[in-house]
Amino acid sequence: MTGVRVAGVGLTHFGRHPERTGRDLFGEAALSAREESAVPLEDIESINYGNFMGALAERQGHQAPLMAEMAGLQCPATRYEEACASAGVAVREAVRTVRSGEADVMLAGGCERMTHLSTADVTEGLATAADELYEIRAGTTFPGAYALMARAYFEQFGGSREDLAHVAVKNHDNALPNEYAQFHRAITVDEVLEAPMVSDPVGLLDACPVTDGASALVLVSDEYAEANDLDAPVSITGSGQGGDHLALQDRENLAVTPATERAAAEAYADAGCSAADVDVVEVHDCFTIAEVMALEGLGFYDLGEGIGAARRGETTATGERPVNLSGGLKAKGHPVGATGGSQIAEMTRLLRGDHPNSDHVEDATLGVTHNAGGTVASAVVHVLEVDR
Amino acid sequence: MTDAGYDDWLEAVDDGEGYYLACPEGHGSLPPRRVCPHCGSTELDQAALPAAGTVETYTVCYVGGPDFEEEEPYATAIADFGDVRLTGLVRGMDPEDVTVGMSVEARVGTNRTTGDDVLVLRTR
Numbered sequence: 379m380t381g382v383r384v385a386g387v388g389l390t391h392f393g394r395h396p397e398r399t400g401r402d403l404f405g406e407a408a409l410s411a412r413e414e415s416a417v418p419l420e421d422i423e424s425i426n427y428g429n430f431m432g433a434l435a436e437r438q439g440h441q442a443p444l445m446a447e448m449a450g451l452q453c454p455a456t457r458y459e460e461a462c463a464s465a466g467v468a469v470r471e472a473v474r475t476v477r478s479g480e481a482d483v484m485l486a487g488g489c490e491r492m493t494h495l496s497t498a499d500v501t502e503g504l505a506t507a508a509d510e511l512y513e514i515r516a517g518t519t520f521p522g523a524y525a526l527m528a529r530a531y532f533e534q535f536g537g538s539r540e541d542l543a544h545v546a547v548k549n550h551d552n553a554l555p556n557e558y559a560q561f562h563r564a565i566t567v568d569e570v571l572e573a574p575m576v577s578d579p580v581g582l583l584d585a586c587p588v589t590d591g592a593s594a595l596v597l598v599s600d601e602y603a604e605a606n607d608l609d610a611p612v613s614i615t616g617s618g619q620g621g622d623h624l625a626l627q628d629r630e631n632l633a634v635t636p637a638t639e640r641a642a643a644e645a646y647a648d649a650g651c652s653a654a655d656v657d658v659v660e661v662h663d664c665f666t667i668a669e670v671m672a673l674e675g676l677g678f679y680d681l682g683e684g685i686g687a688a689r690r691g692e693t694t695a696t697g698e699r700p701v702n703l704s705g706g707l708k709a710k711g712h713p714v715g716a717t718g719g720s721q722i723a724e725m726t727r728l729l730r731g732d733h734p735n736s737d738h739v740e741d742a743t744l745g746v747t748h749n750a751g752g753t754v755a756s757a758v759v760h761v762l763e764v765d766r
Numbered sequence: 767m768t769d770a771g772y773d774d775w776l777e778a779v780d781d782g783e784g785y786y787l788a789c790p791e792g793h794g795s796l797p798p799r800r801v802c803p804h805c806g807s808t809e810l811d812q813a814a815l816p817a818a819g820t821v822e823t824y825t826v827c828y829v830g831g832p833d834f835e836e837e838e839p840y841a842t843a844i845a846d847f848g849d850v851r852l853t854g855l856v857r858g859m860d861p862e863d864v865t866v867g868m869s870v871e872a873r874v875g876t877n878r879t880t881g882d883d884v885l886v887l888r889t890r
Contacts, residue, residue, distance in 0.1 A: 502831035511772045512796060515877075516853045516885055517827060517834050517842045525825035526844055533823065533866055578826040623803060627844050627851035628795065632823055 381600040382476045383610040384762070386415025387723035388487070392591035392711030393560040396494040400429070400436055400592075404489040405448035407592035407716075411485065411723075412449070415596035416608065422596070423481040425455040426472045428465030428488025429715035431503040435491055449485060449594075459715075461507035462664060464488050465593060466718025466749030466758030470617045472597050473760075482602040487594035490713035500588050504714070507752035509625035521585050521665065522577040523626060523753045528667035529579060530632035535682030539579050542666035543570035544688035546583050546708055549663060552695055553705025555734035558720075560587055560711030584666040589711035593719030595726075612726045616651065616761030618644025624755045637757035638675025638748060645746070646677075649761035653677035657742035658728060659699060660721040662750040662757075663706040672748050673701065676759070695738040703728055703735040718749035722760060729764035771798025776883055780874035784815035786850040794849025818890055819845035819852060821868040826861045836878035843887055845870050854887040 388410030390403050404427070412419070425446045433439040442455035458468040465488030472486035492500055504520040505513075513523070531537065547567055553559035565583060573583040603610045620640030623629050630636075646652055653676060661676070663669035673684040678699065687693045693701035704710045704724035707717060725745040727733035739745075743766055749758045775797045778784055786794045787810040789802035794813070801808055824843035827834070834840060841861035844853050852872055856864050868889060875886035 497829065498832045498835070501829060502833070505831055511769060512885075513853055514831075515882070517830055517837065517840055517855050518853060519827060519830060521829070522825045522827045522842055525827075526823045526842070529825065529866070530823040574828070575826070576829050578828075580825070625853070627853045628803060632844065 379477050380479065382473050382614045383598050383600060383603045384595055384612045384614065384722065384726045385417055385598045385603060385608050385610040386411045386413070386596040387726050388414065388594040389558045389720060389723050390592045391558055392589050392713060394493045395590040398590060400432055400438065400441070400489050400491040401444055401448045403491065403590060403592040404445045404487070404594070407487060407489070407594040408449035408485060411487070411594035411596050417483055417596050417598065419450055421483045422451055422453060422485050423483055424453050425449065425451055426458055426468035426484060426486040427455060428458050428468040428718060430459060430461055430464050430490060431506065431714070432491070434503045435495055445489070451485065460756040461751035462662065462712070462714040463718055463749045463751035463756045463758050464715040467619065469595060469719055469722055469760065470619060470758050473614050473617050476597055476599050482599045484597045485594060486597060487592065487719035488715040489592035490715040491590050492588045492713060493590050512625050512627060519577060521580045524665040524667055525577040525580040526626060527632055527671070527753060531667060531671070531685070534633045535685065537685035539571060540567060541685045541689050542584055542670070543567040545663065545666040545669050546570045548688045548694050549702050549706040549708040552703050552735060553709035556705050556710060557734070559705045559709060560589055561705070561709045580665055586664045586707040586712040589713040591711060591713035591716050591720070593716040593723050595719055595722060611765040612729050613763050614760055615763045616645040616649025618642060618648060618759045620757045622755045624752065626753055634681060635671045635675045635754040635757065637754045638672055638750065638759070641757040641759040642676045645759040645761050649763070651744060651761060655744050656699065656746045658703065658739045658745045659701045659748070660704060660706070660725050661701060661748040663702055663708045664712055666708065668750065669701065669706065671754070672750070676746065676748060695735060700738055703733070703738060718758060721747040721749055722762065725762050729762060776874055776885065779815070779872050779885065784872055785812040786815055787811070788813040788849060792849065796850060815872065816848050818869050818871055819847035819887070821864065821866055821870055822846045822851065823866060824856065824864045826864070833877065833880050843870070845887055852885060852887065854885040857886045858888045
């Protein structure tokens with residue numbers, strides 16, 4: 379089985395671009411990835427594209443062929459949808475396609491256009507990742523669902539909103555030098571605690587923003603990279619995916635995310651590594667509590683221990699295992715269908731040494747990305763390693 | 767919109783004859799189901815929903831979607847009814863007074879914005 383290398387990454391700025399179409403956003407990211415990779419257009423064999431709510435937000439279904447066109451490609455194109463993990467699964471399937479020998483070069487990524495919608499319409503659109511009959515009709519919003527999990531976590535394991543505030547402060551700090559990030563604003567624990575409540579105990583500064591943006595990656599086989607003398611030092615060496623019941627009420631425990639555990643176990647086994655080998659992490663922190671549950675699900679902390687990680691300084695830029703050096707979804711932004719690709723683009727930059735935060739992880743060889751859909755009814759984990 | 771299975775279930779809850787689907791392994795689930803989501807069993811029988819449940823977690827939502835404009839702020843809770851949990855709007859009390867461990871019963875109410883039926887959890 380061939381290895382898979384990241385030959386090029388492309389990102390748009392993540393933020394408020396209400397006037398820009400999704401097709402233009404993805405076109406920009408795809409062109410950047412292609413240019414960075416130096417792979418000729420005609421060598422790209424197919425495109426895997428992640429998008430969640432484009433049919434609601436832009437009244438545009440059937441987006442994948444449109445996005446191929448915007449990338450200048452005349453090749454098969456498929457949209458992957460797994461809520462906020464859409465790009466994660468798009469990349470995962472591209473990795474599997476290259477490994478299988480079906481293709482040597484794939485373009486994978488995703489896009490979401492969101493900020494042109496009203497808050498109520500965004501809330502309604504995002505909520506469709508939950509169970510329509512049993513959750514949405516009972517008023518469950520996306521922040522509300524994570525609030526239900528956060529309170530369940532507090533009840534079972536302890537911890538406080540102040541612990542969670544440290545996650546937000548950390549991720550805002552990490553976003554400061556990131557040119558692609560939505561927020562370039564340091565915040566304090568007090569500001570997080572005093573921010574308006576969205577869905578108790580999730581406050582406005584516990585939540586990721588509404589974001590427009592796109593991500594793209596050119597993935598190639600080892601053989602292709604070598605034959606074409608590509609500068610592609612980062613490989614995707616592990617990939618895993620886990621699932622769970624869609625509705626929270628059907629889960630065994632509301633404060634844990636077994637889909638993440640399953641995805642991580644598969645990805646670590648695939649890469650031949652363990653949680654202890656991981657130097658740097660990008661996790662799906664759509665809300666501060668989500669980062670905590672991700673760190674526990676990925677095996678870095680026992681249940682109930684992850685909530686203090688940011689407060690103790692273990693996951694900060696100067697900590698023993700930095701988490702979300704990109705700023706995470708929290709501060710870099712969360713264009714939902716683009717996020718899984720963005721995490722891999724950011725991890726690639728961090729490991730290559732050309733990310734503004736690379737200095738914090740200059741000896742890192744192994745990074746993990748974690749992308750989750752809904753309340754983690756879907757989770758995708760990737761292991762990335764760099765040639766040193 | 768008609769949602770066969772779900773609508774019947776909601777009507778039964780409204781009539782005080784709430785039920786869930788039980789498989790031989792003792793797993794509970796809610797309709798419409800052909801298969802137990804926990805073990806794959808196709809032997810699903812209706813079992814009576816306990817009269818009382820216990821709030822396991824809740825949130826007070828200040829920013830709802832368009833279908834909840836007339837409701838904000840409102841509490842949504844997940845309550846444990848033994849073999850199943852139910853997610854519902856908490857009514858009959860100030861949303862900020864909801865507590866974990868509170869005893870509730872399942873009822874059917876009306877969404878104040880859309881007029882649709884909604885599962886309601888009320889203190890007993």
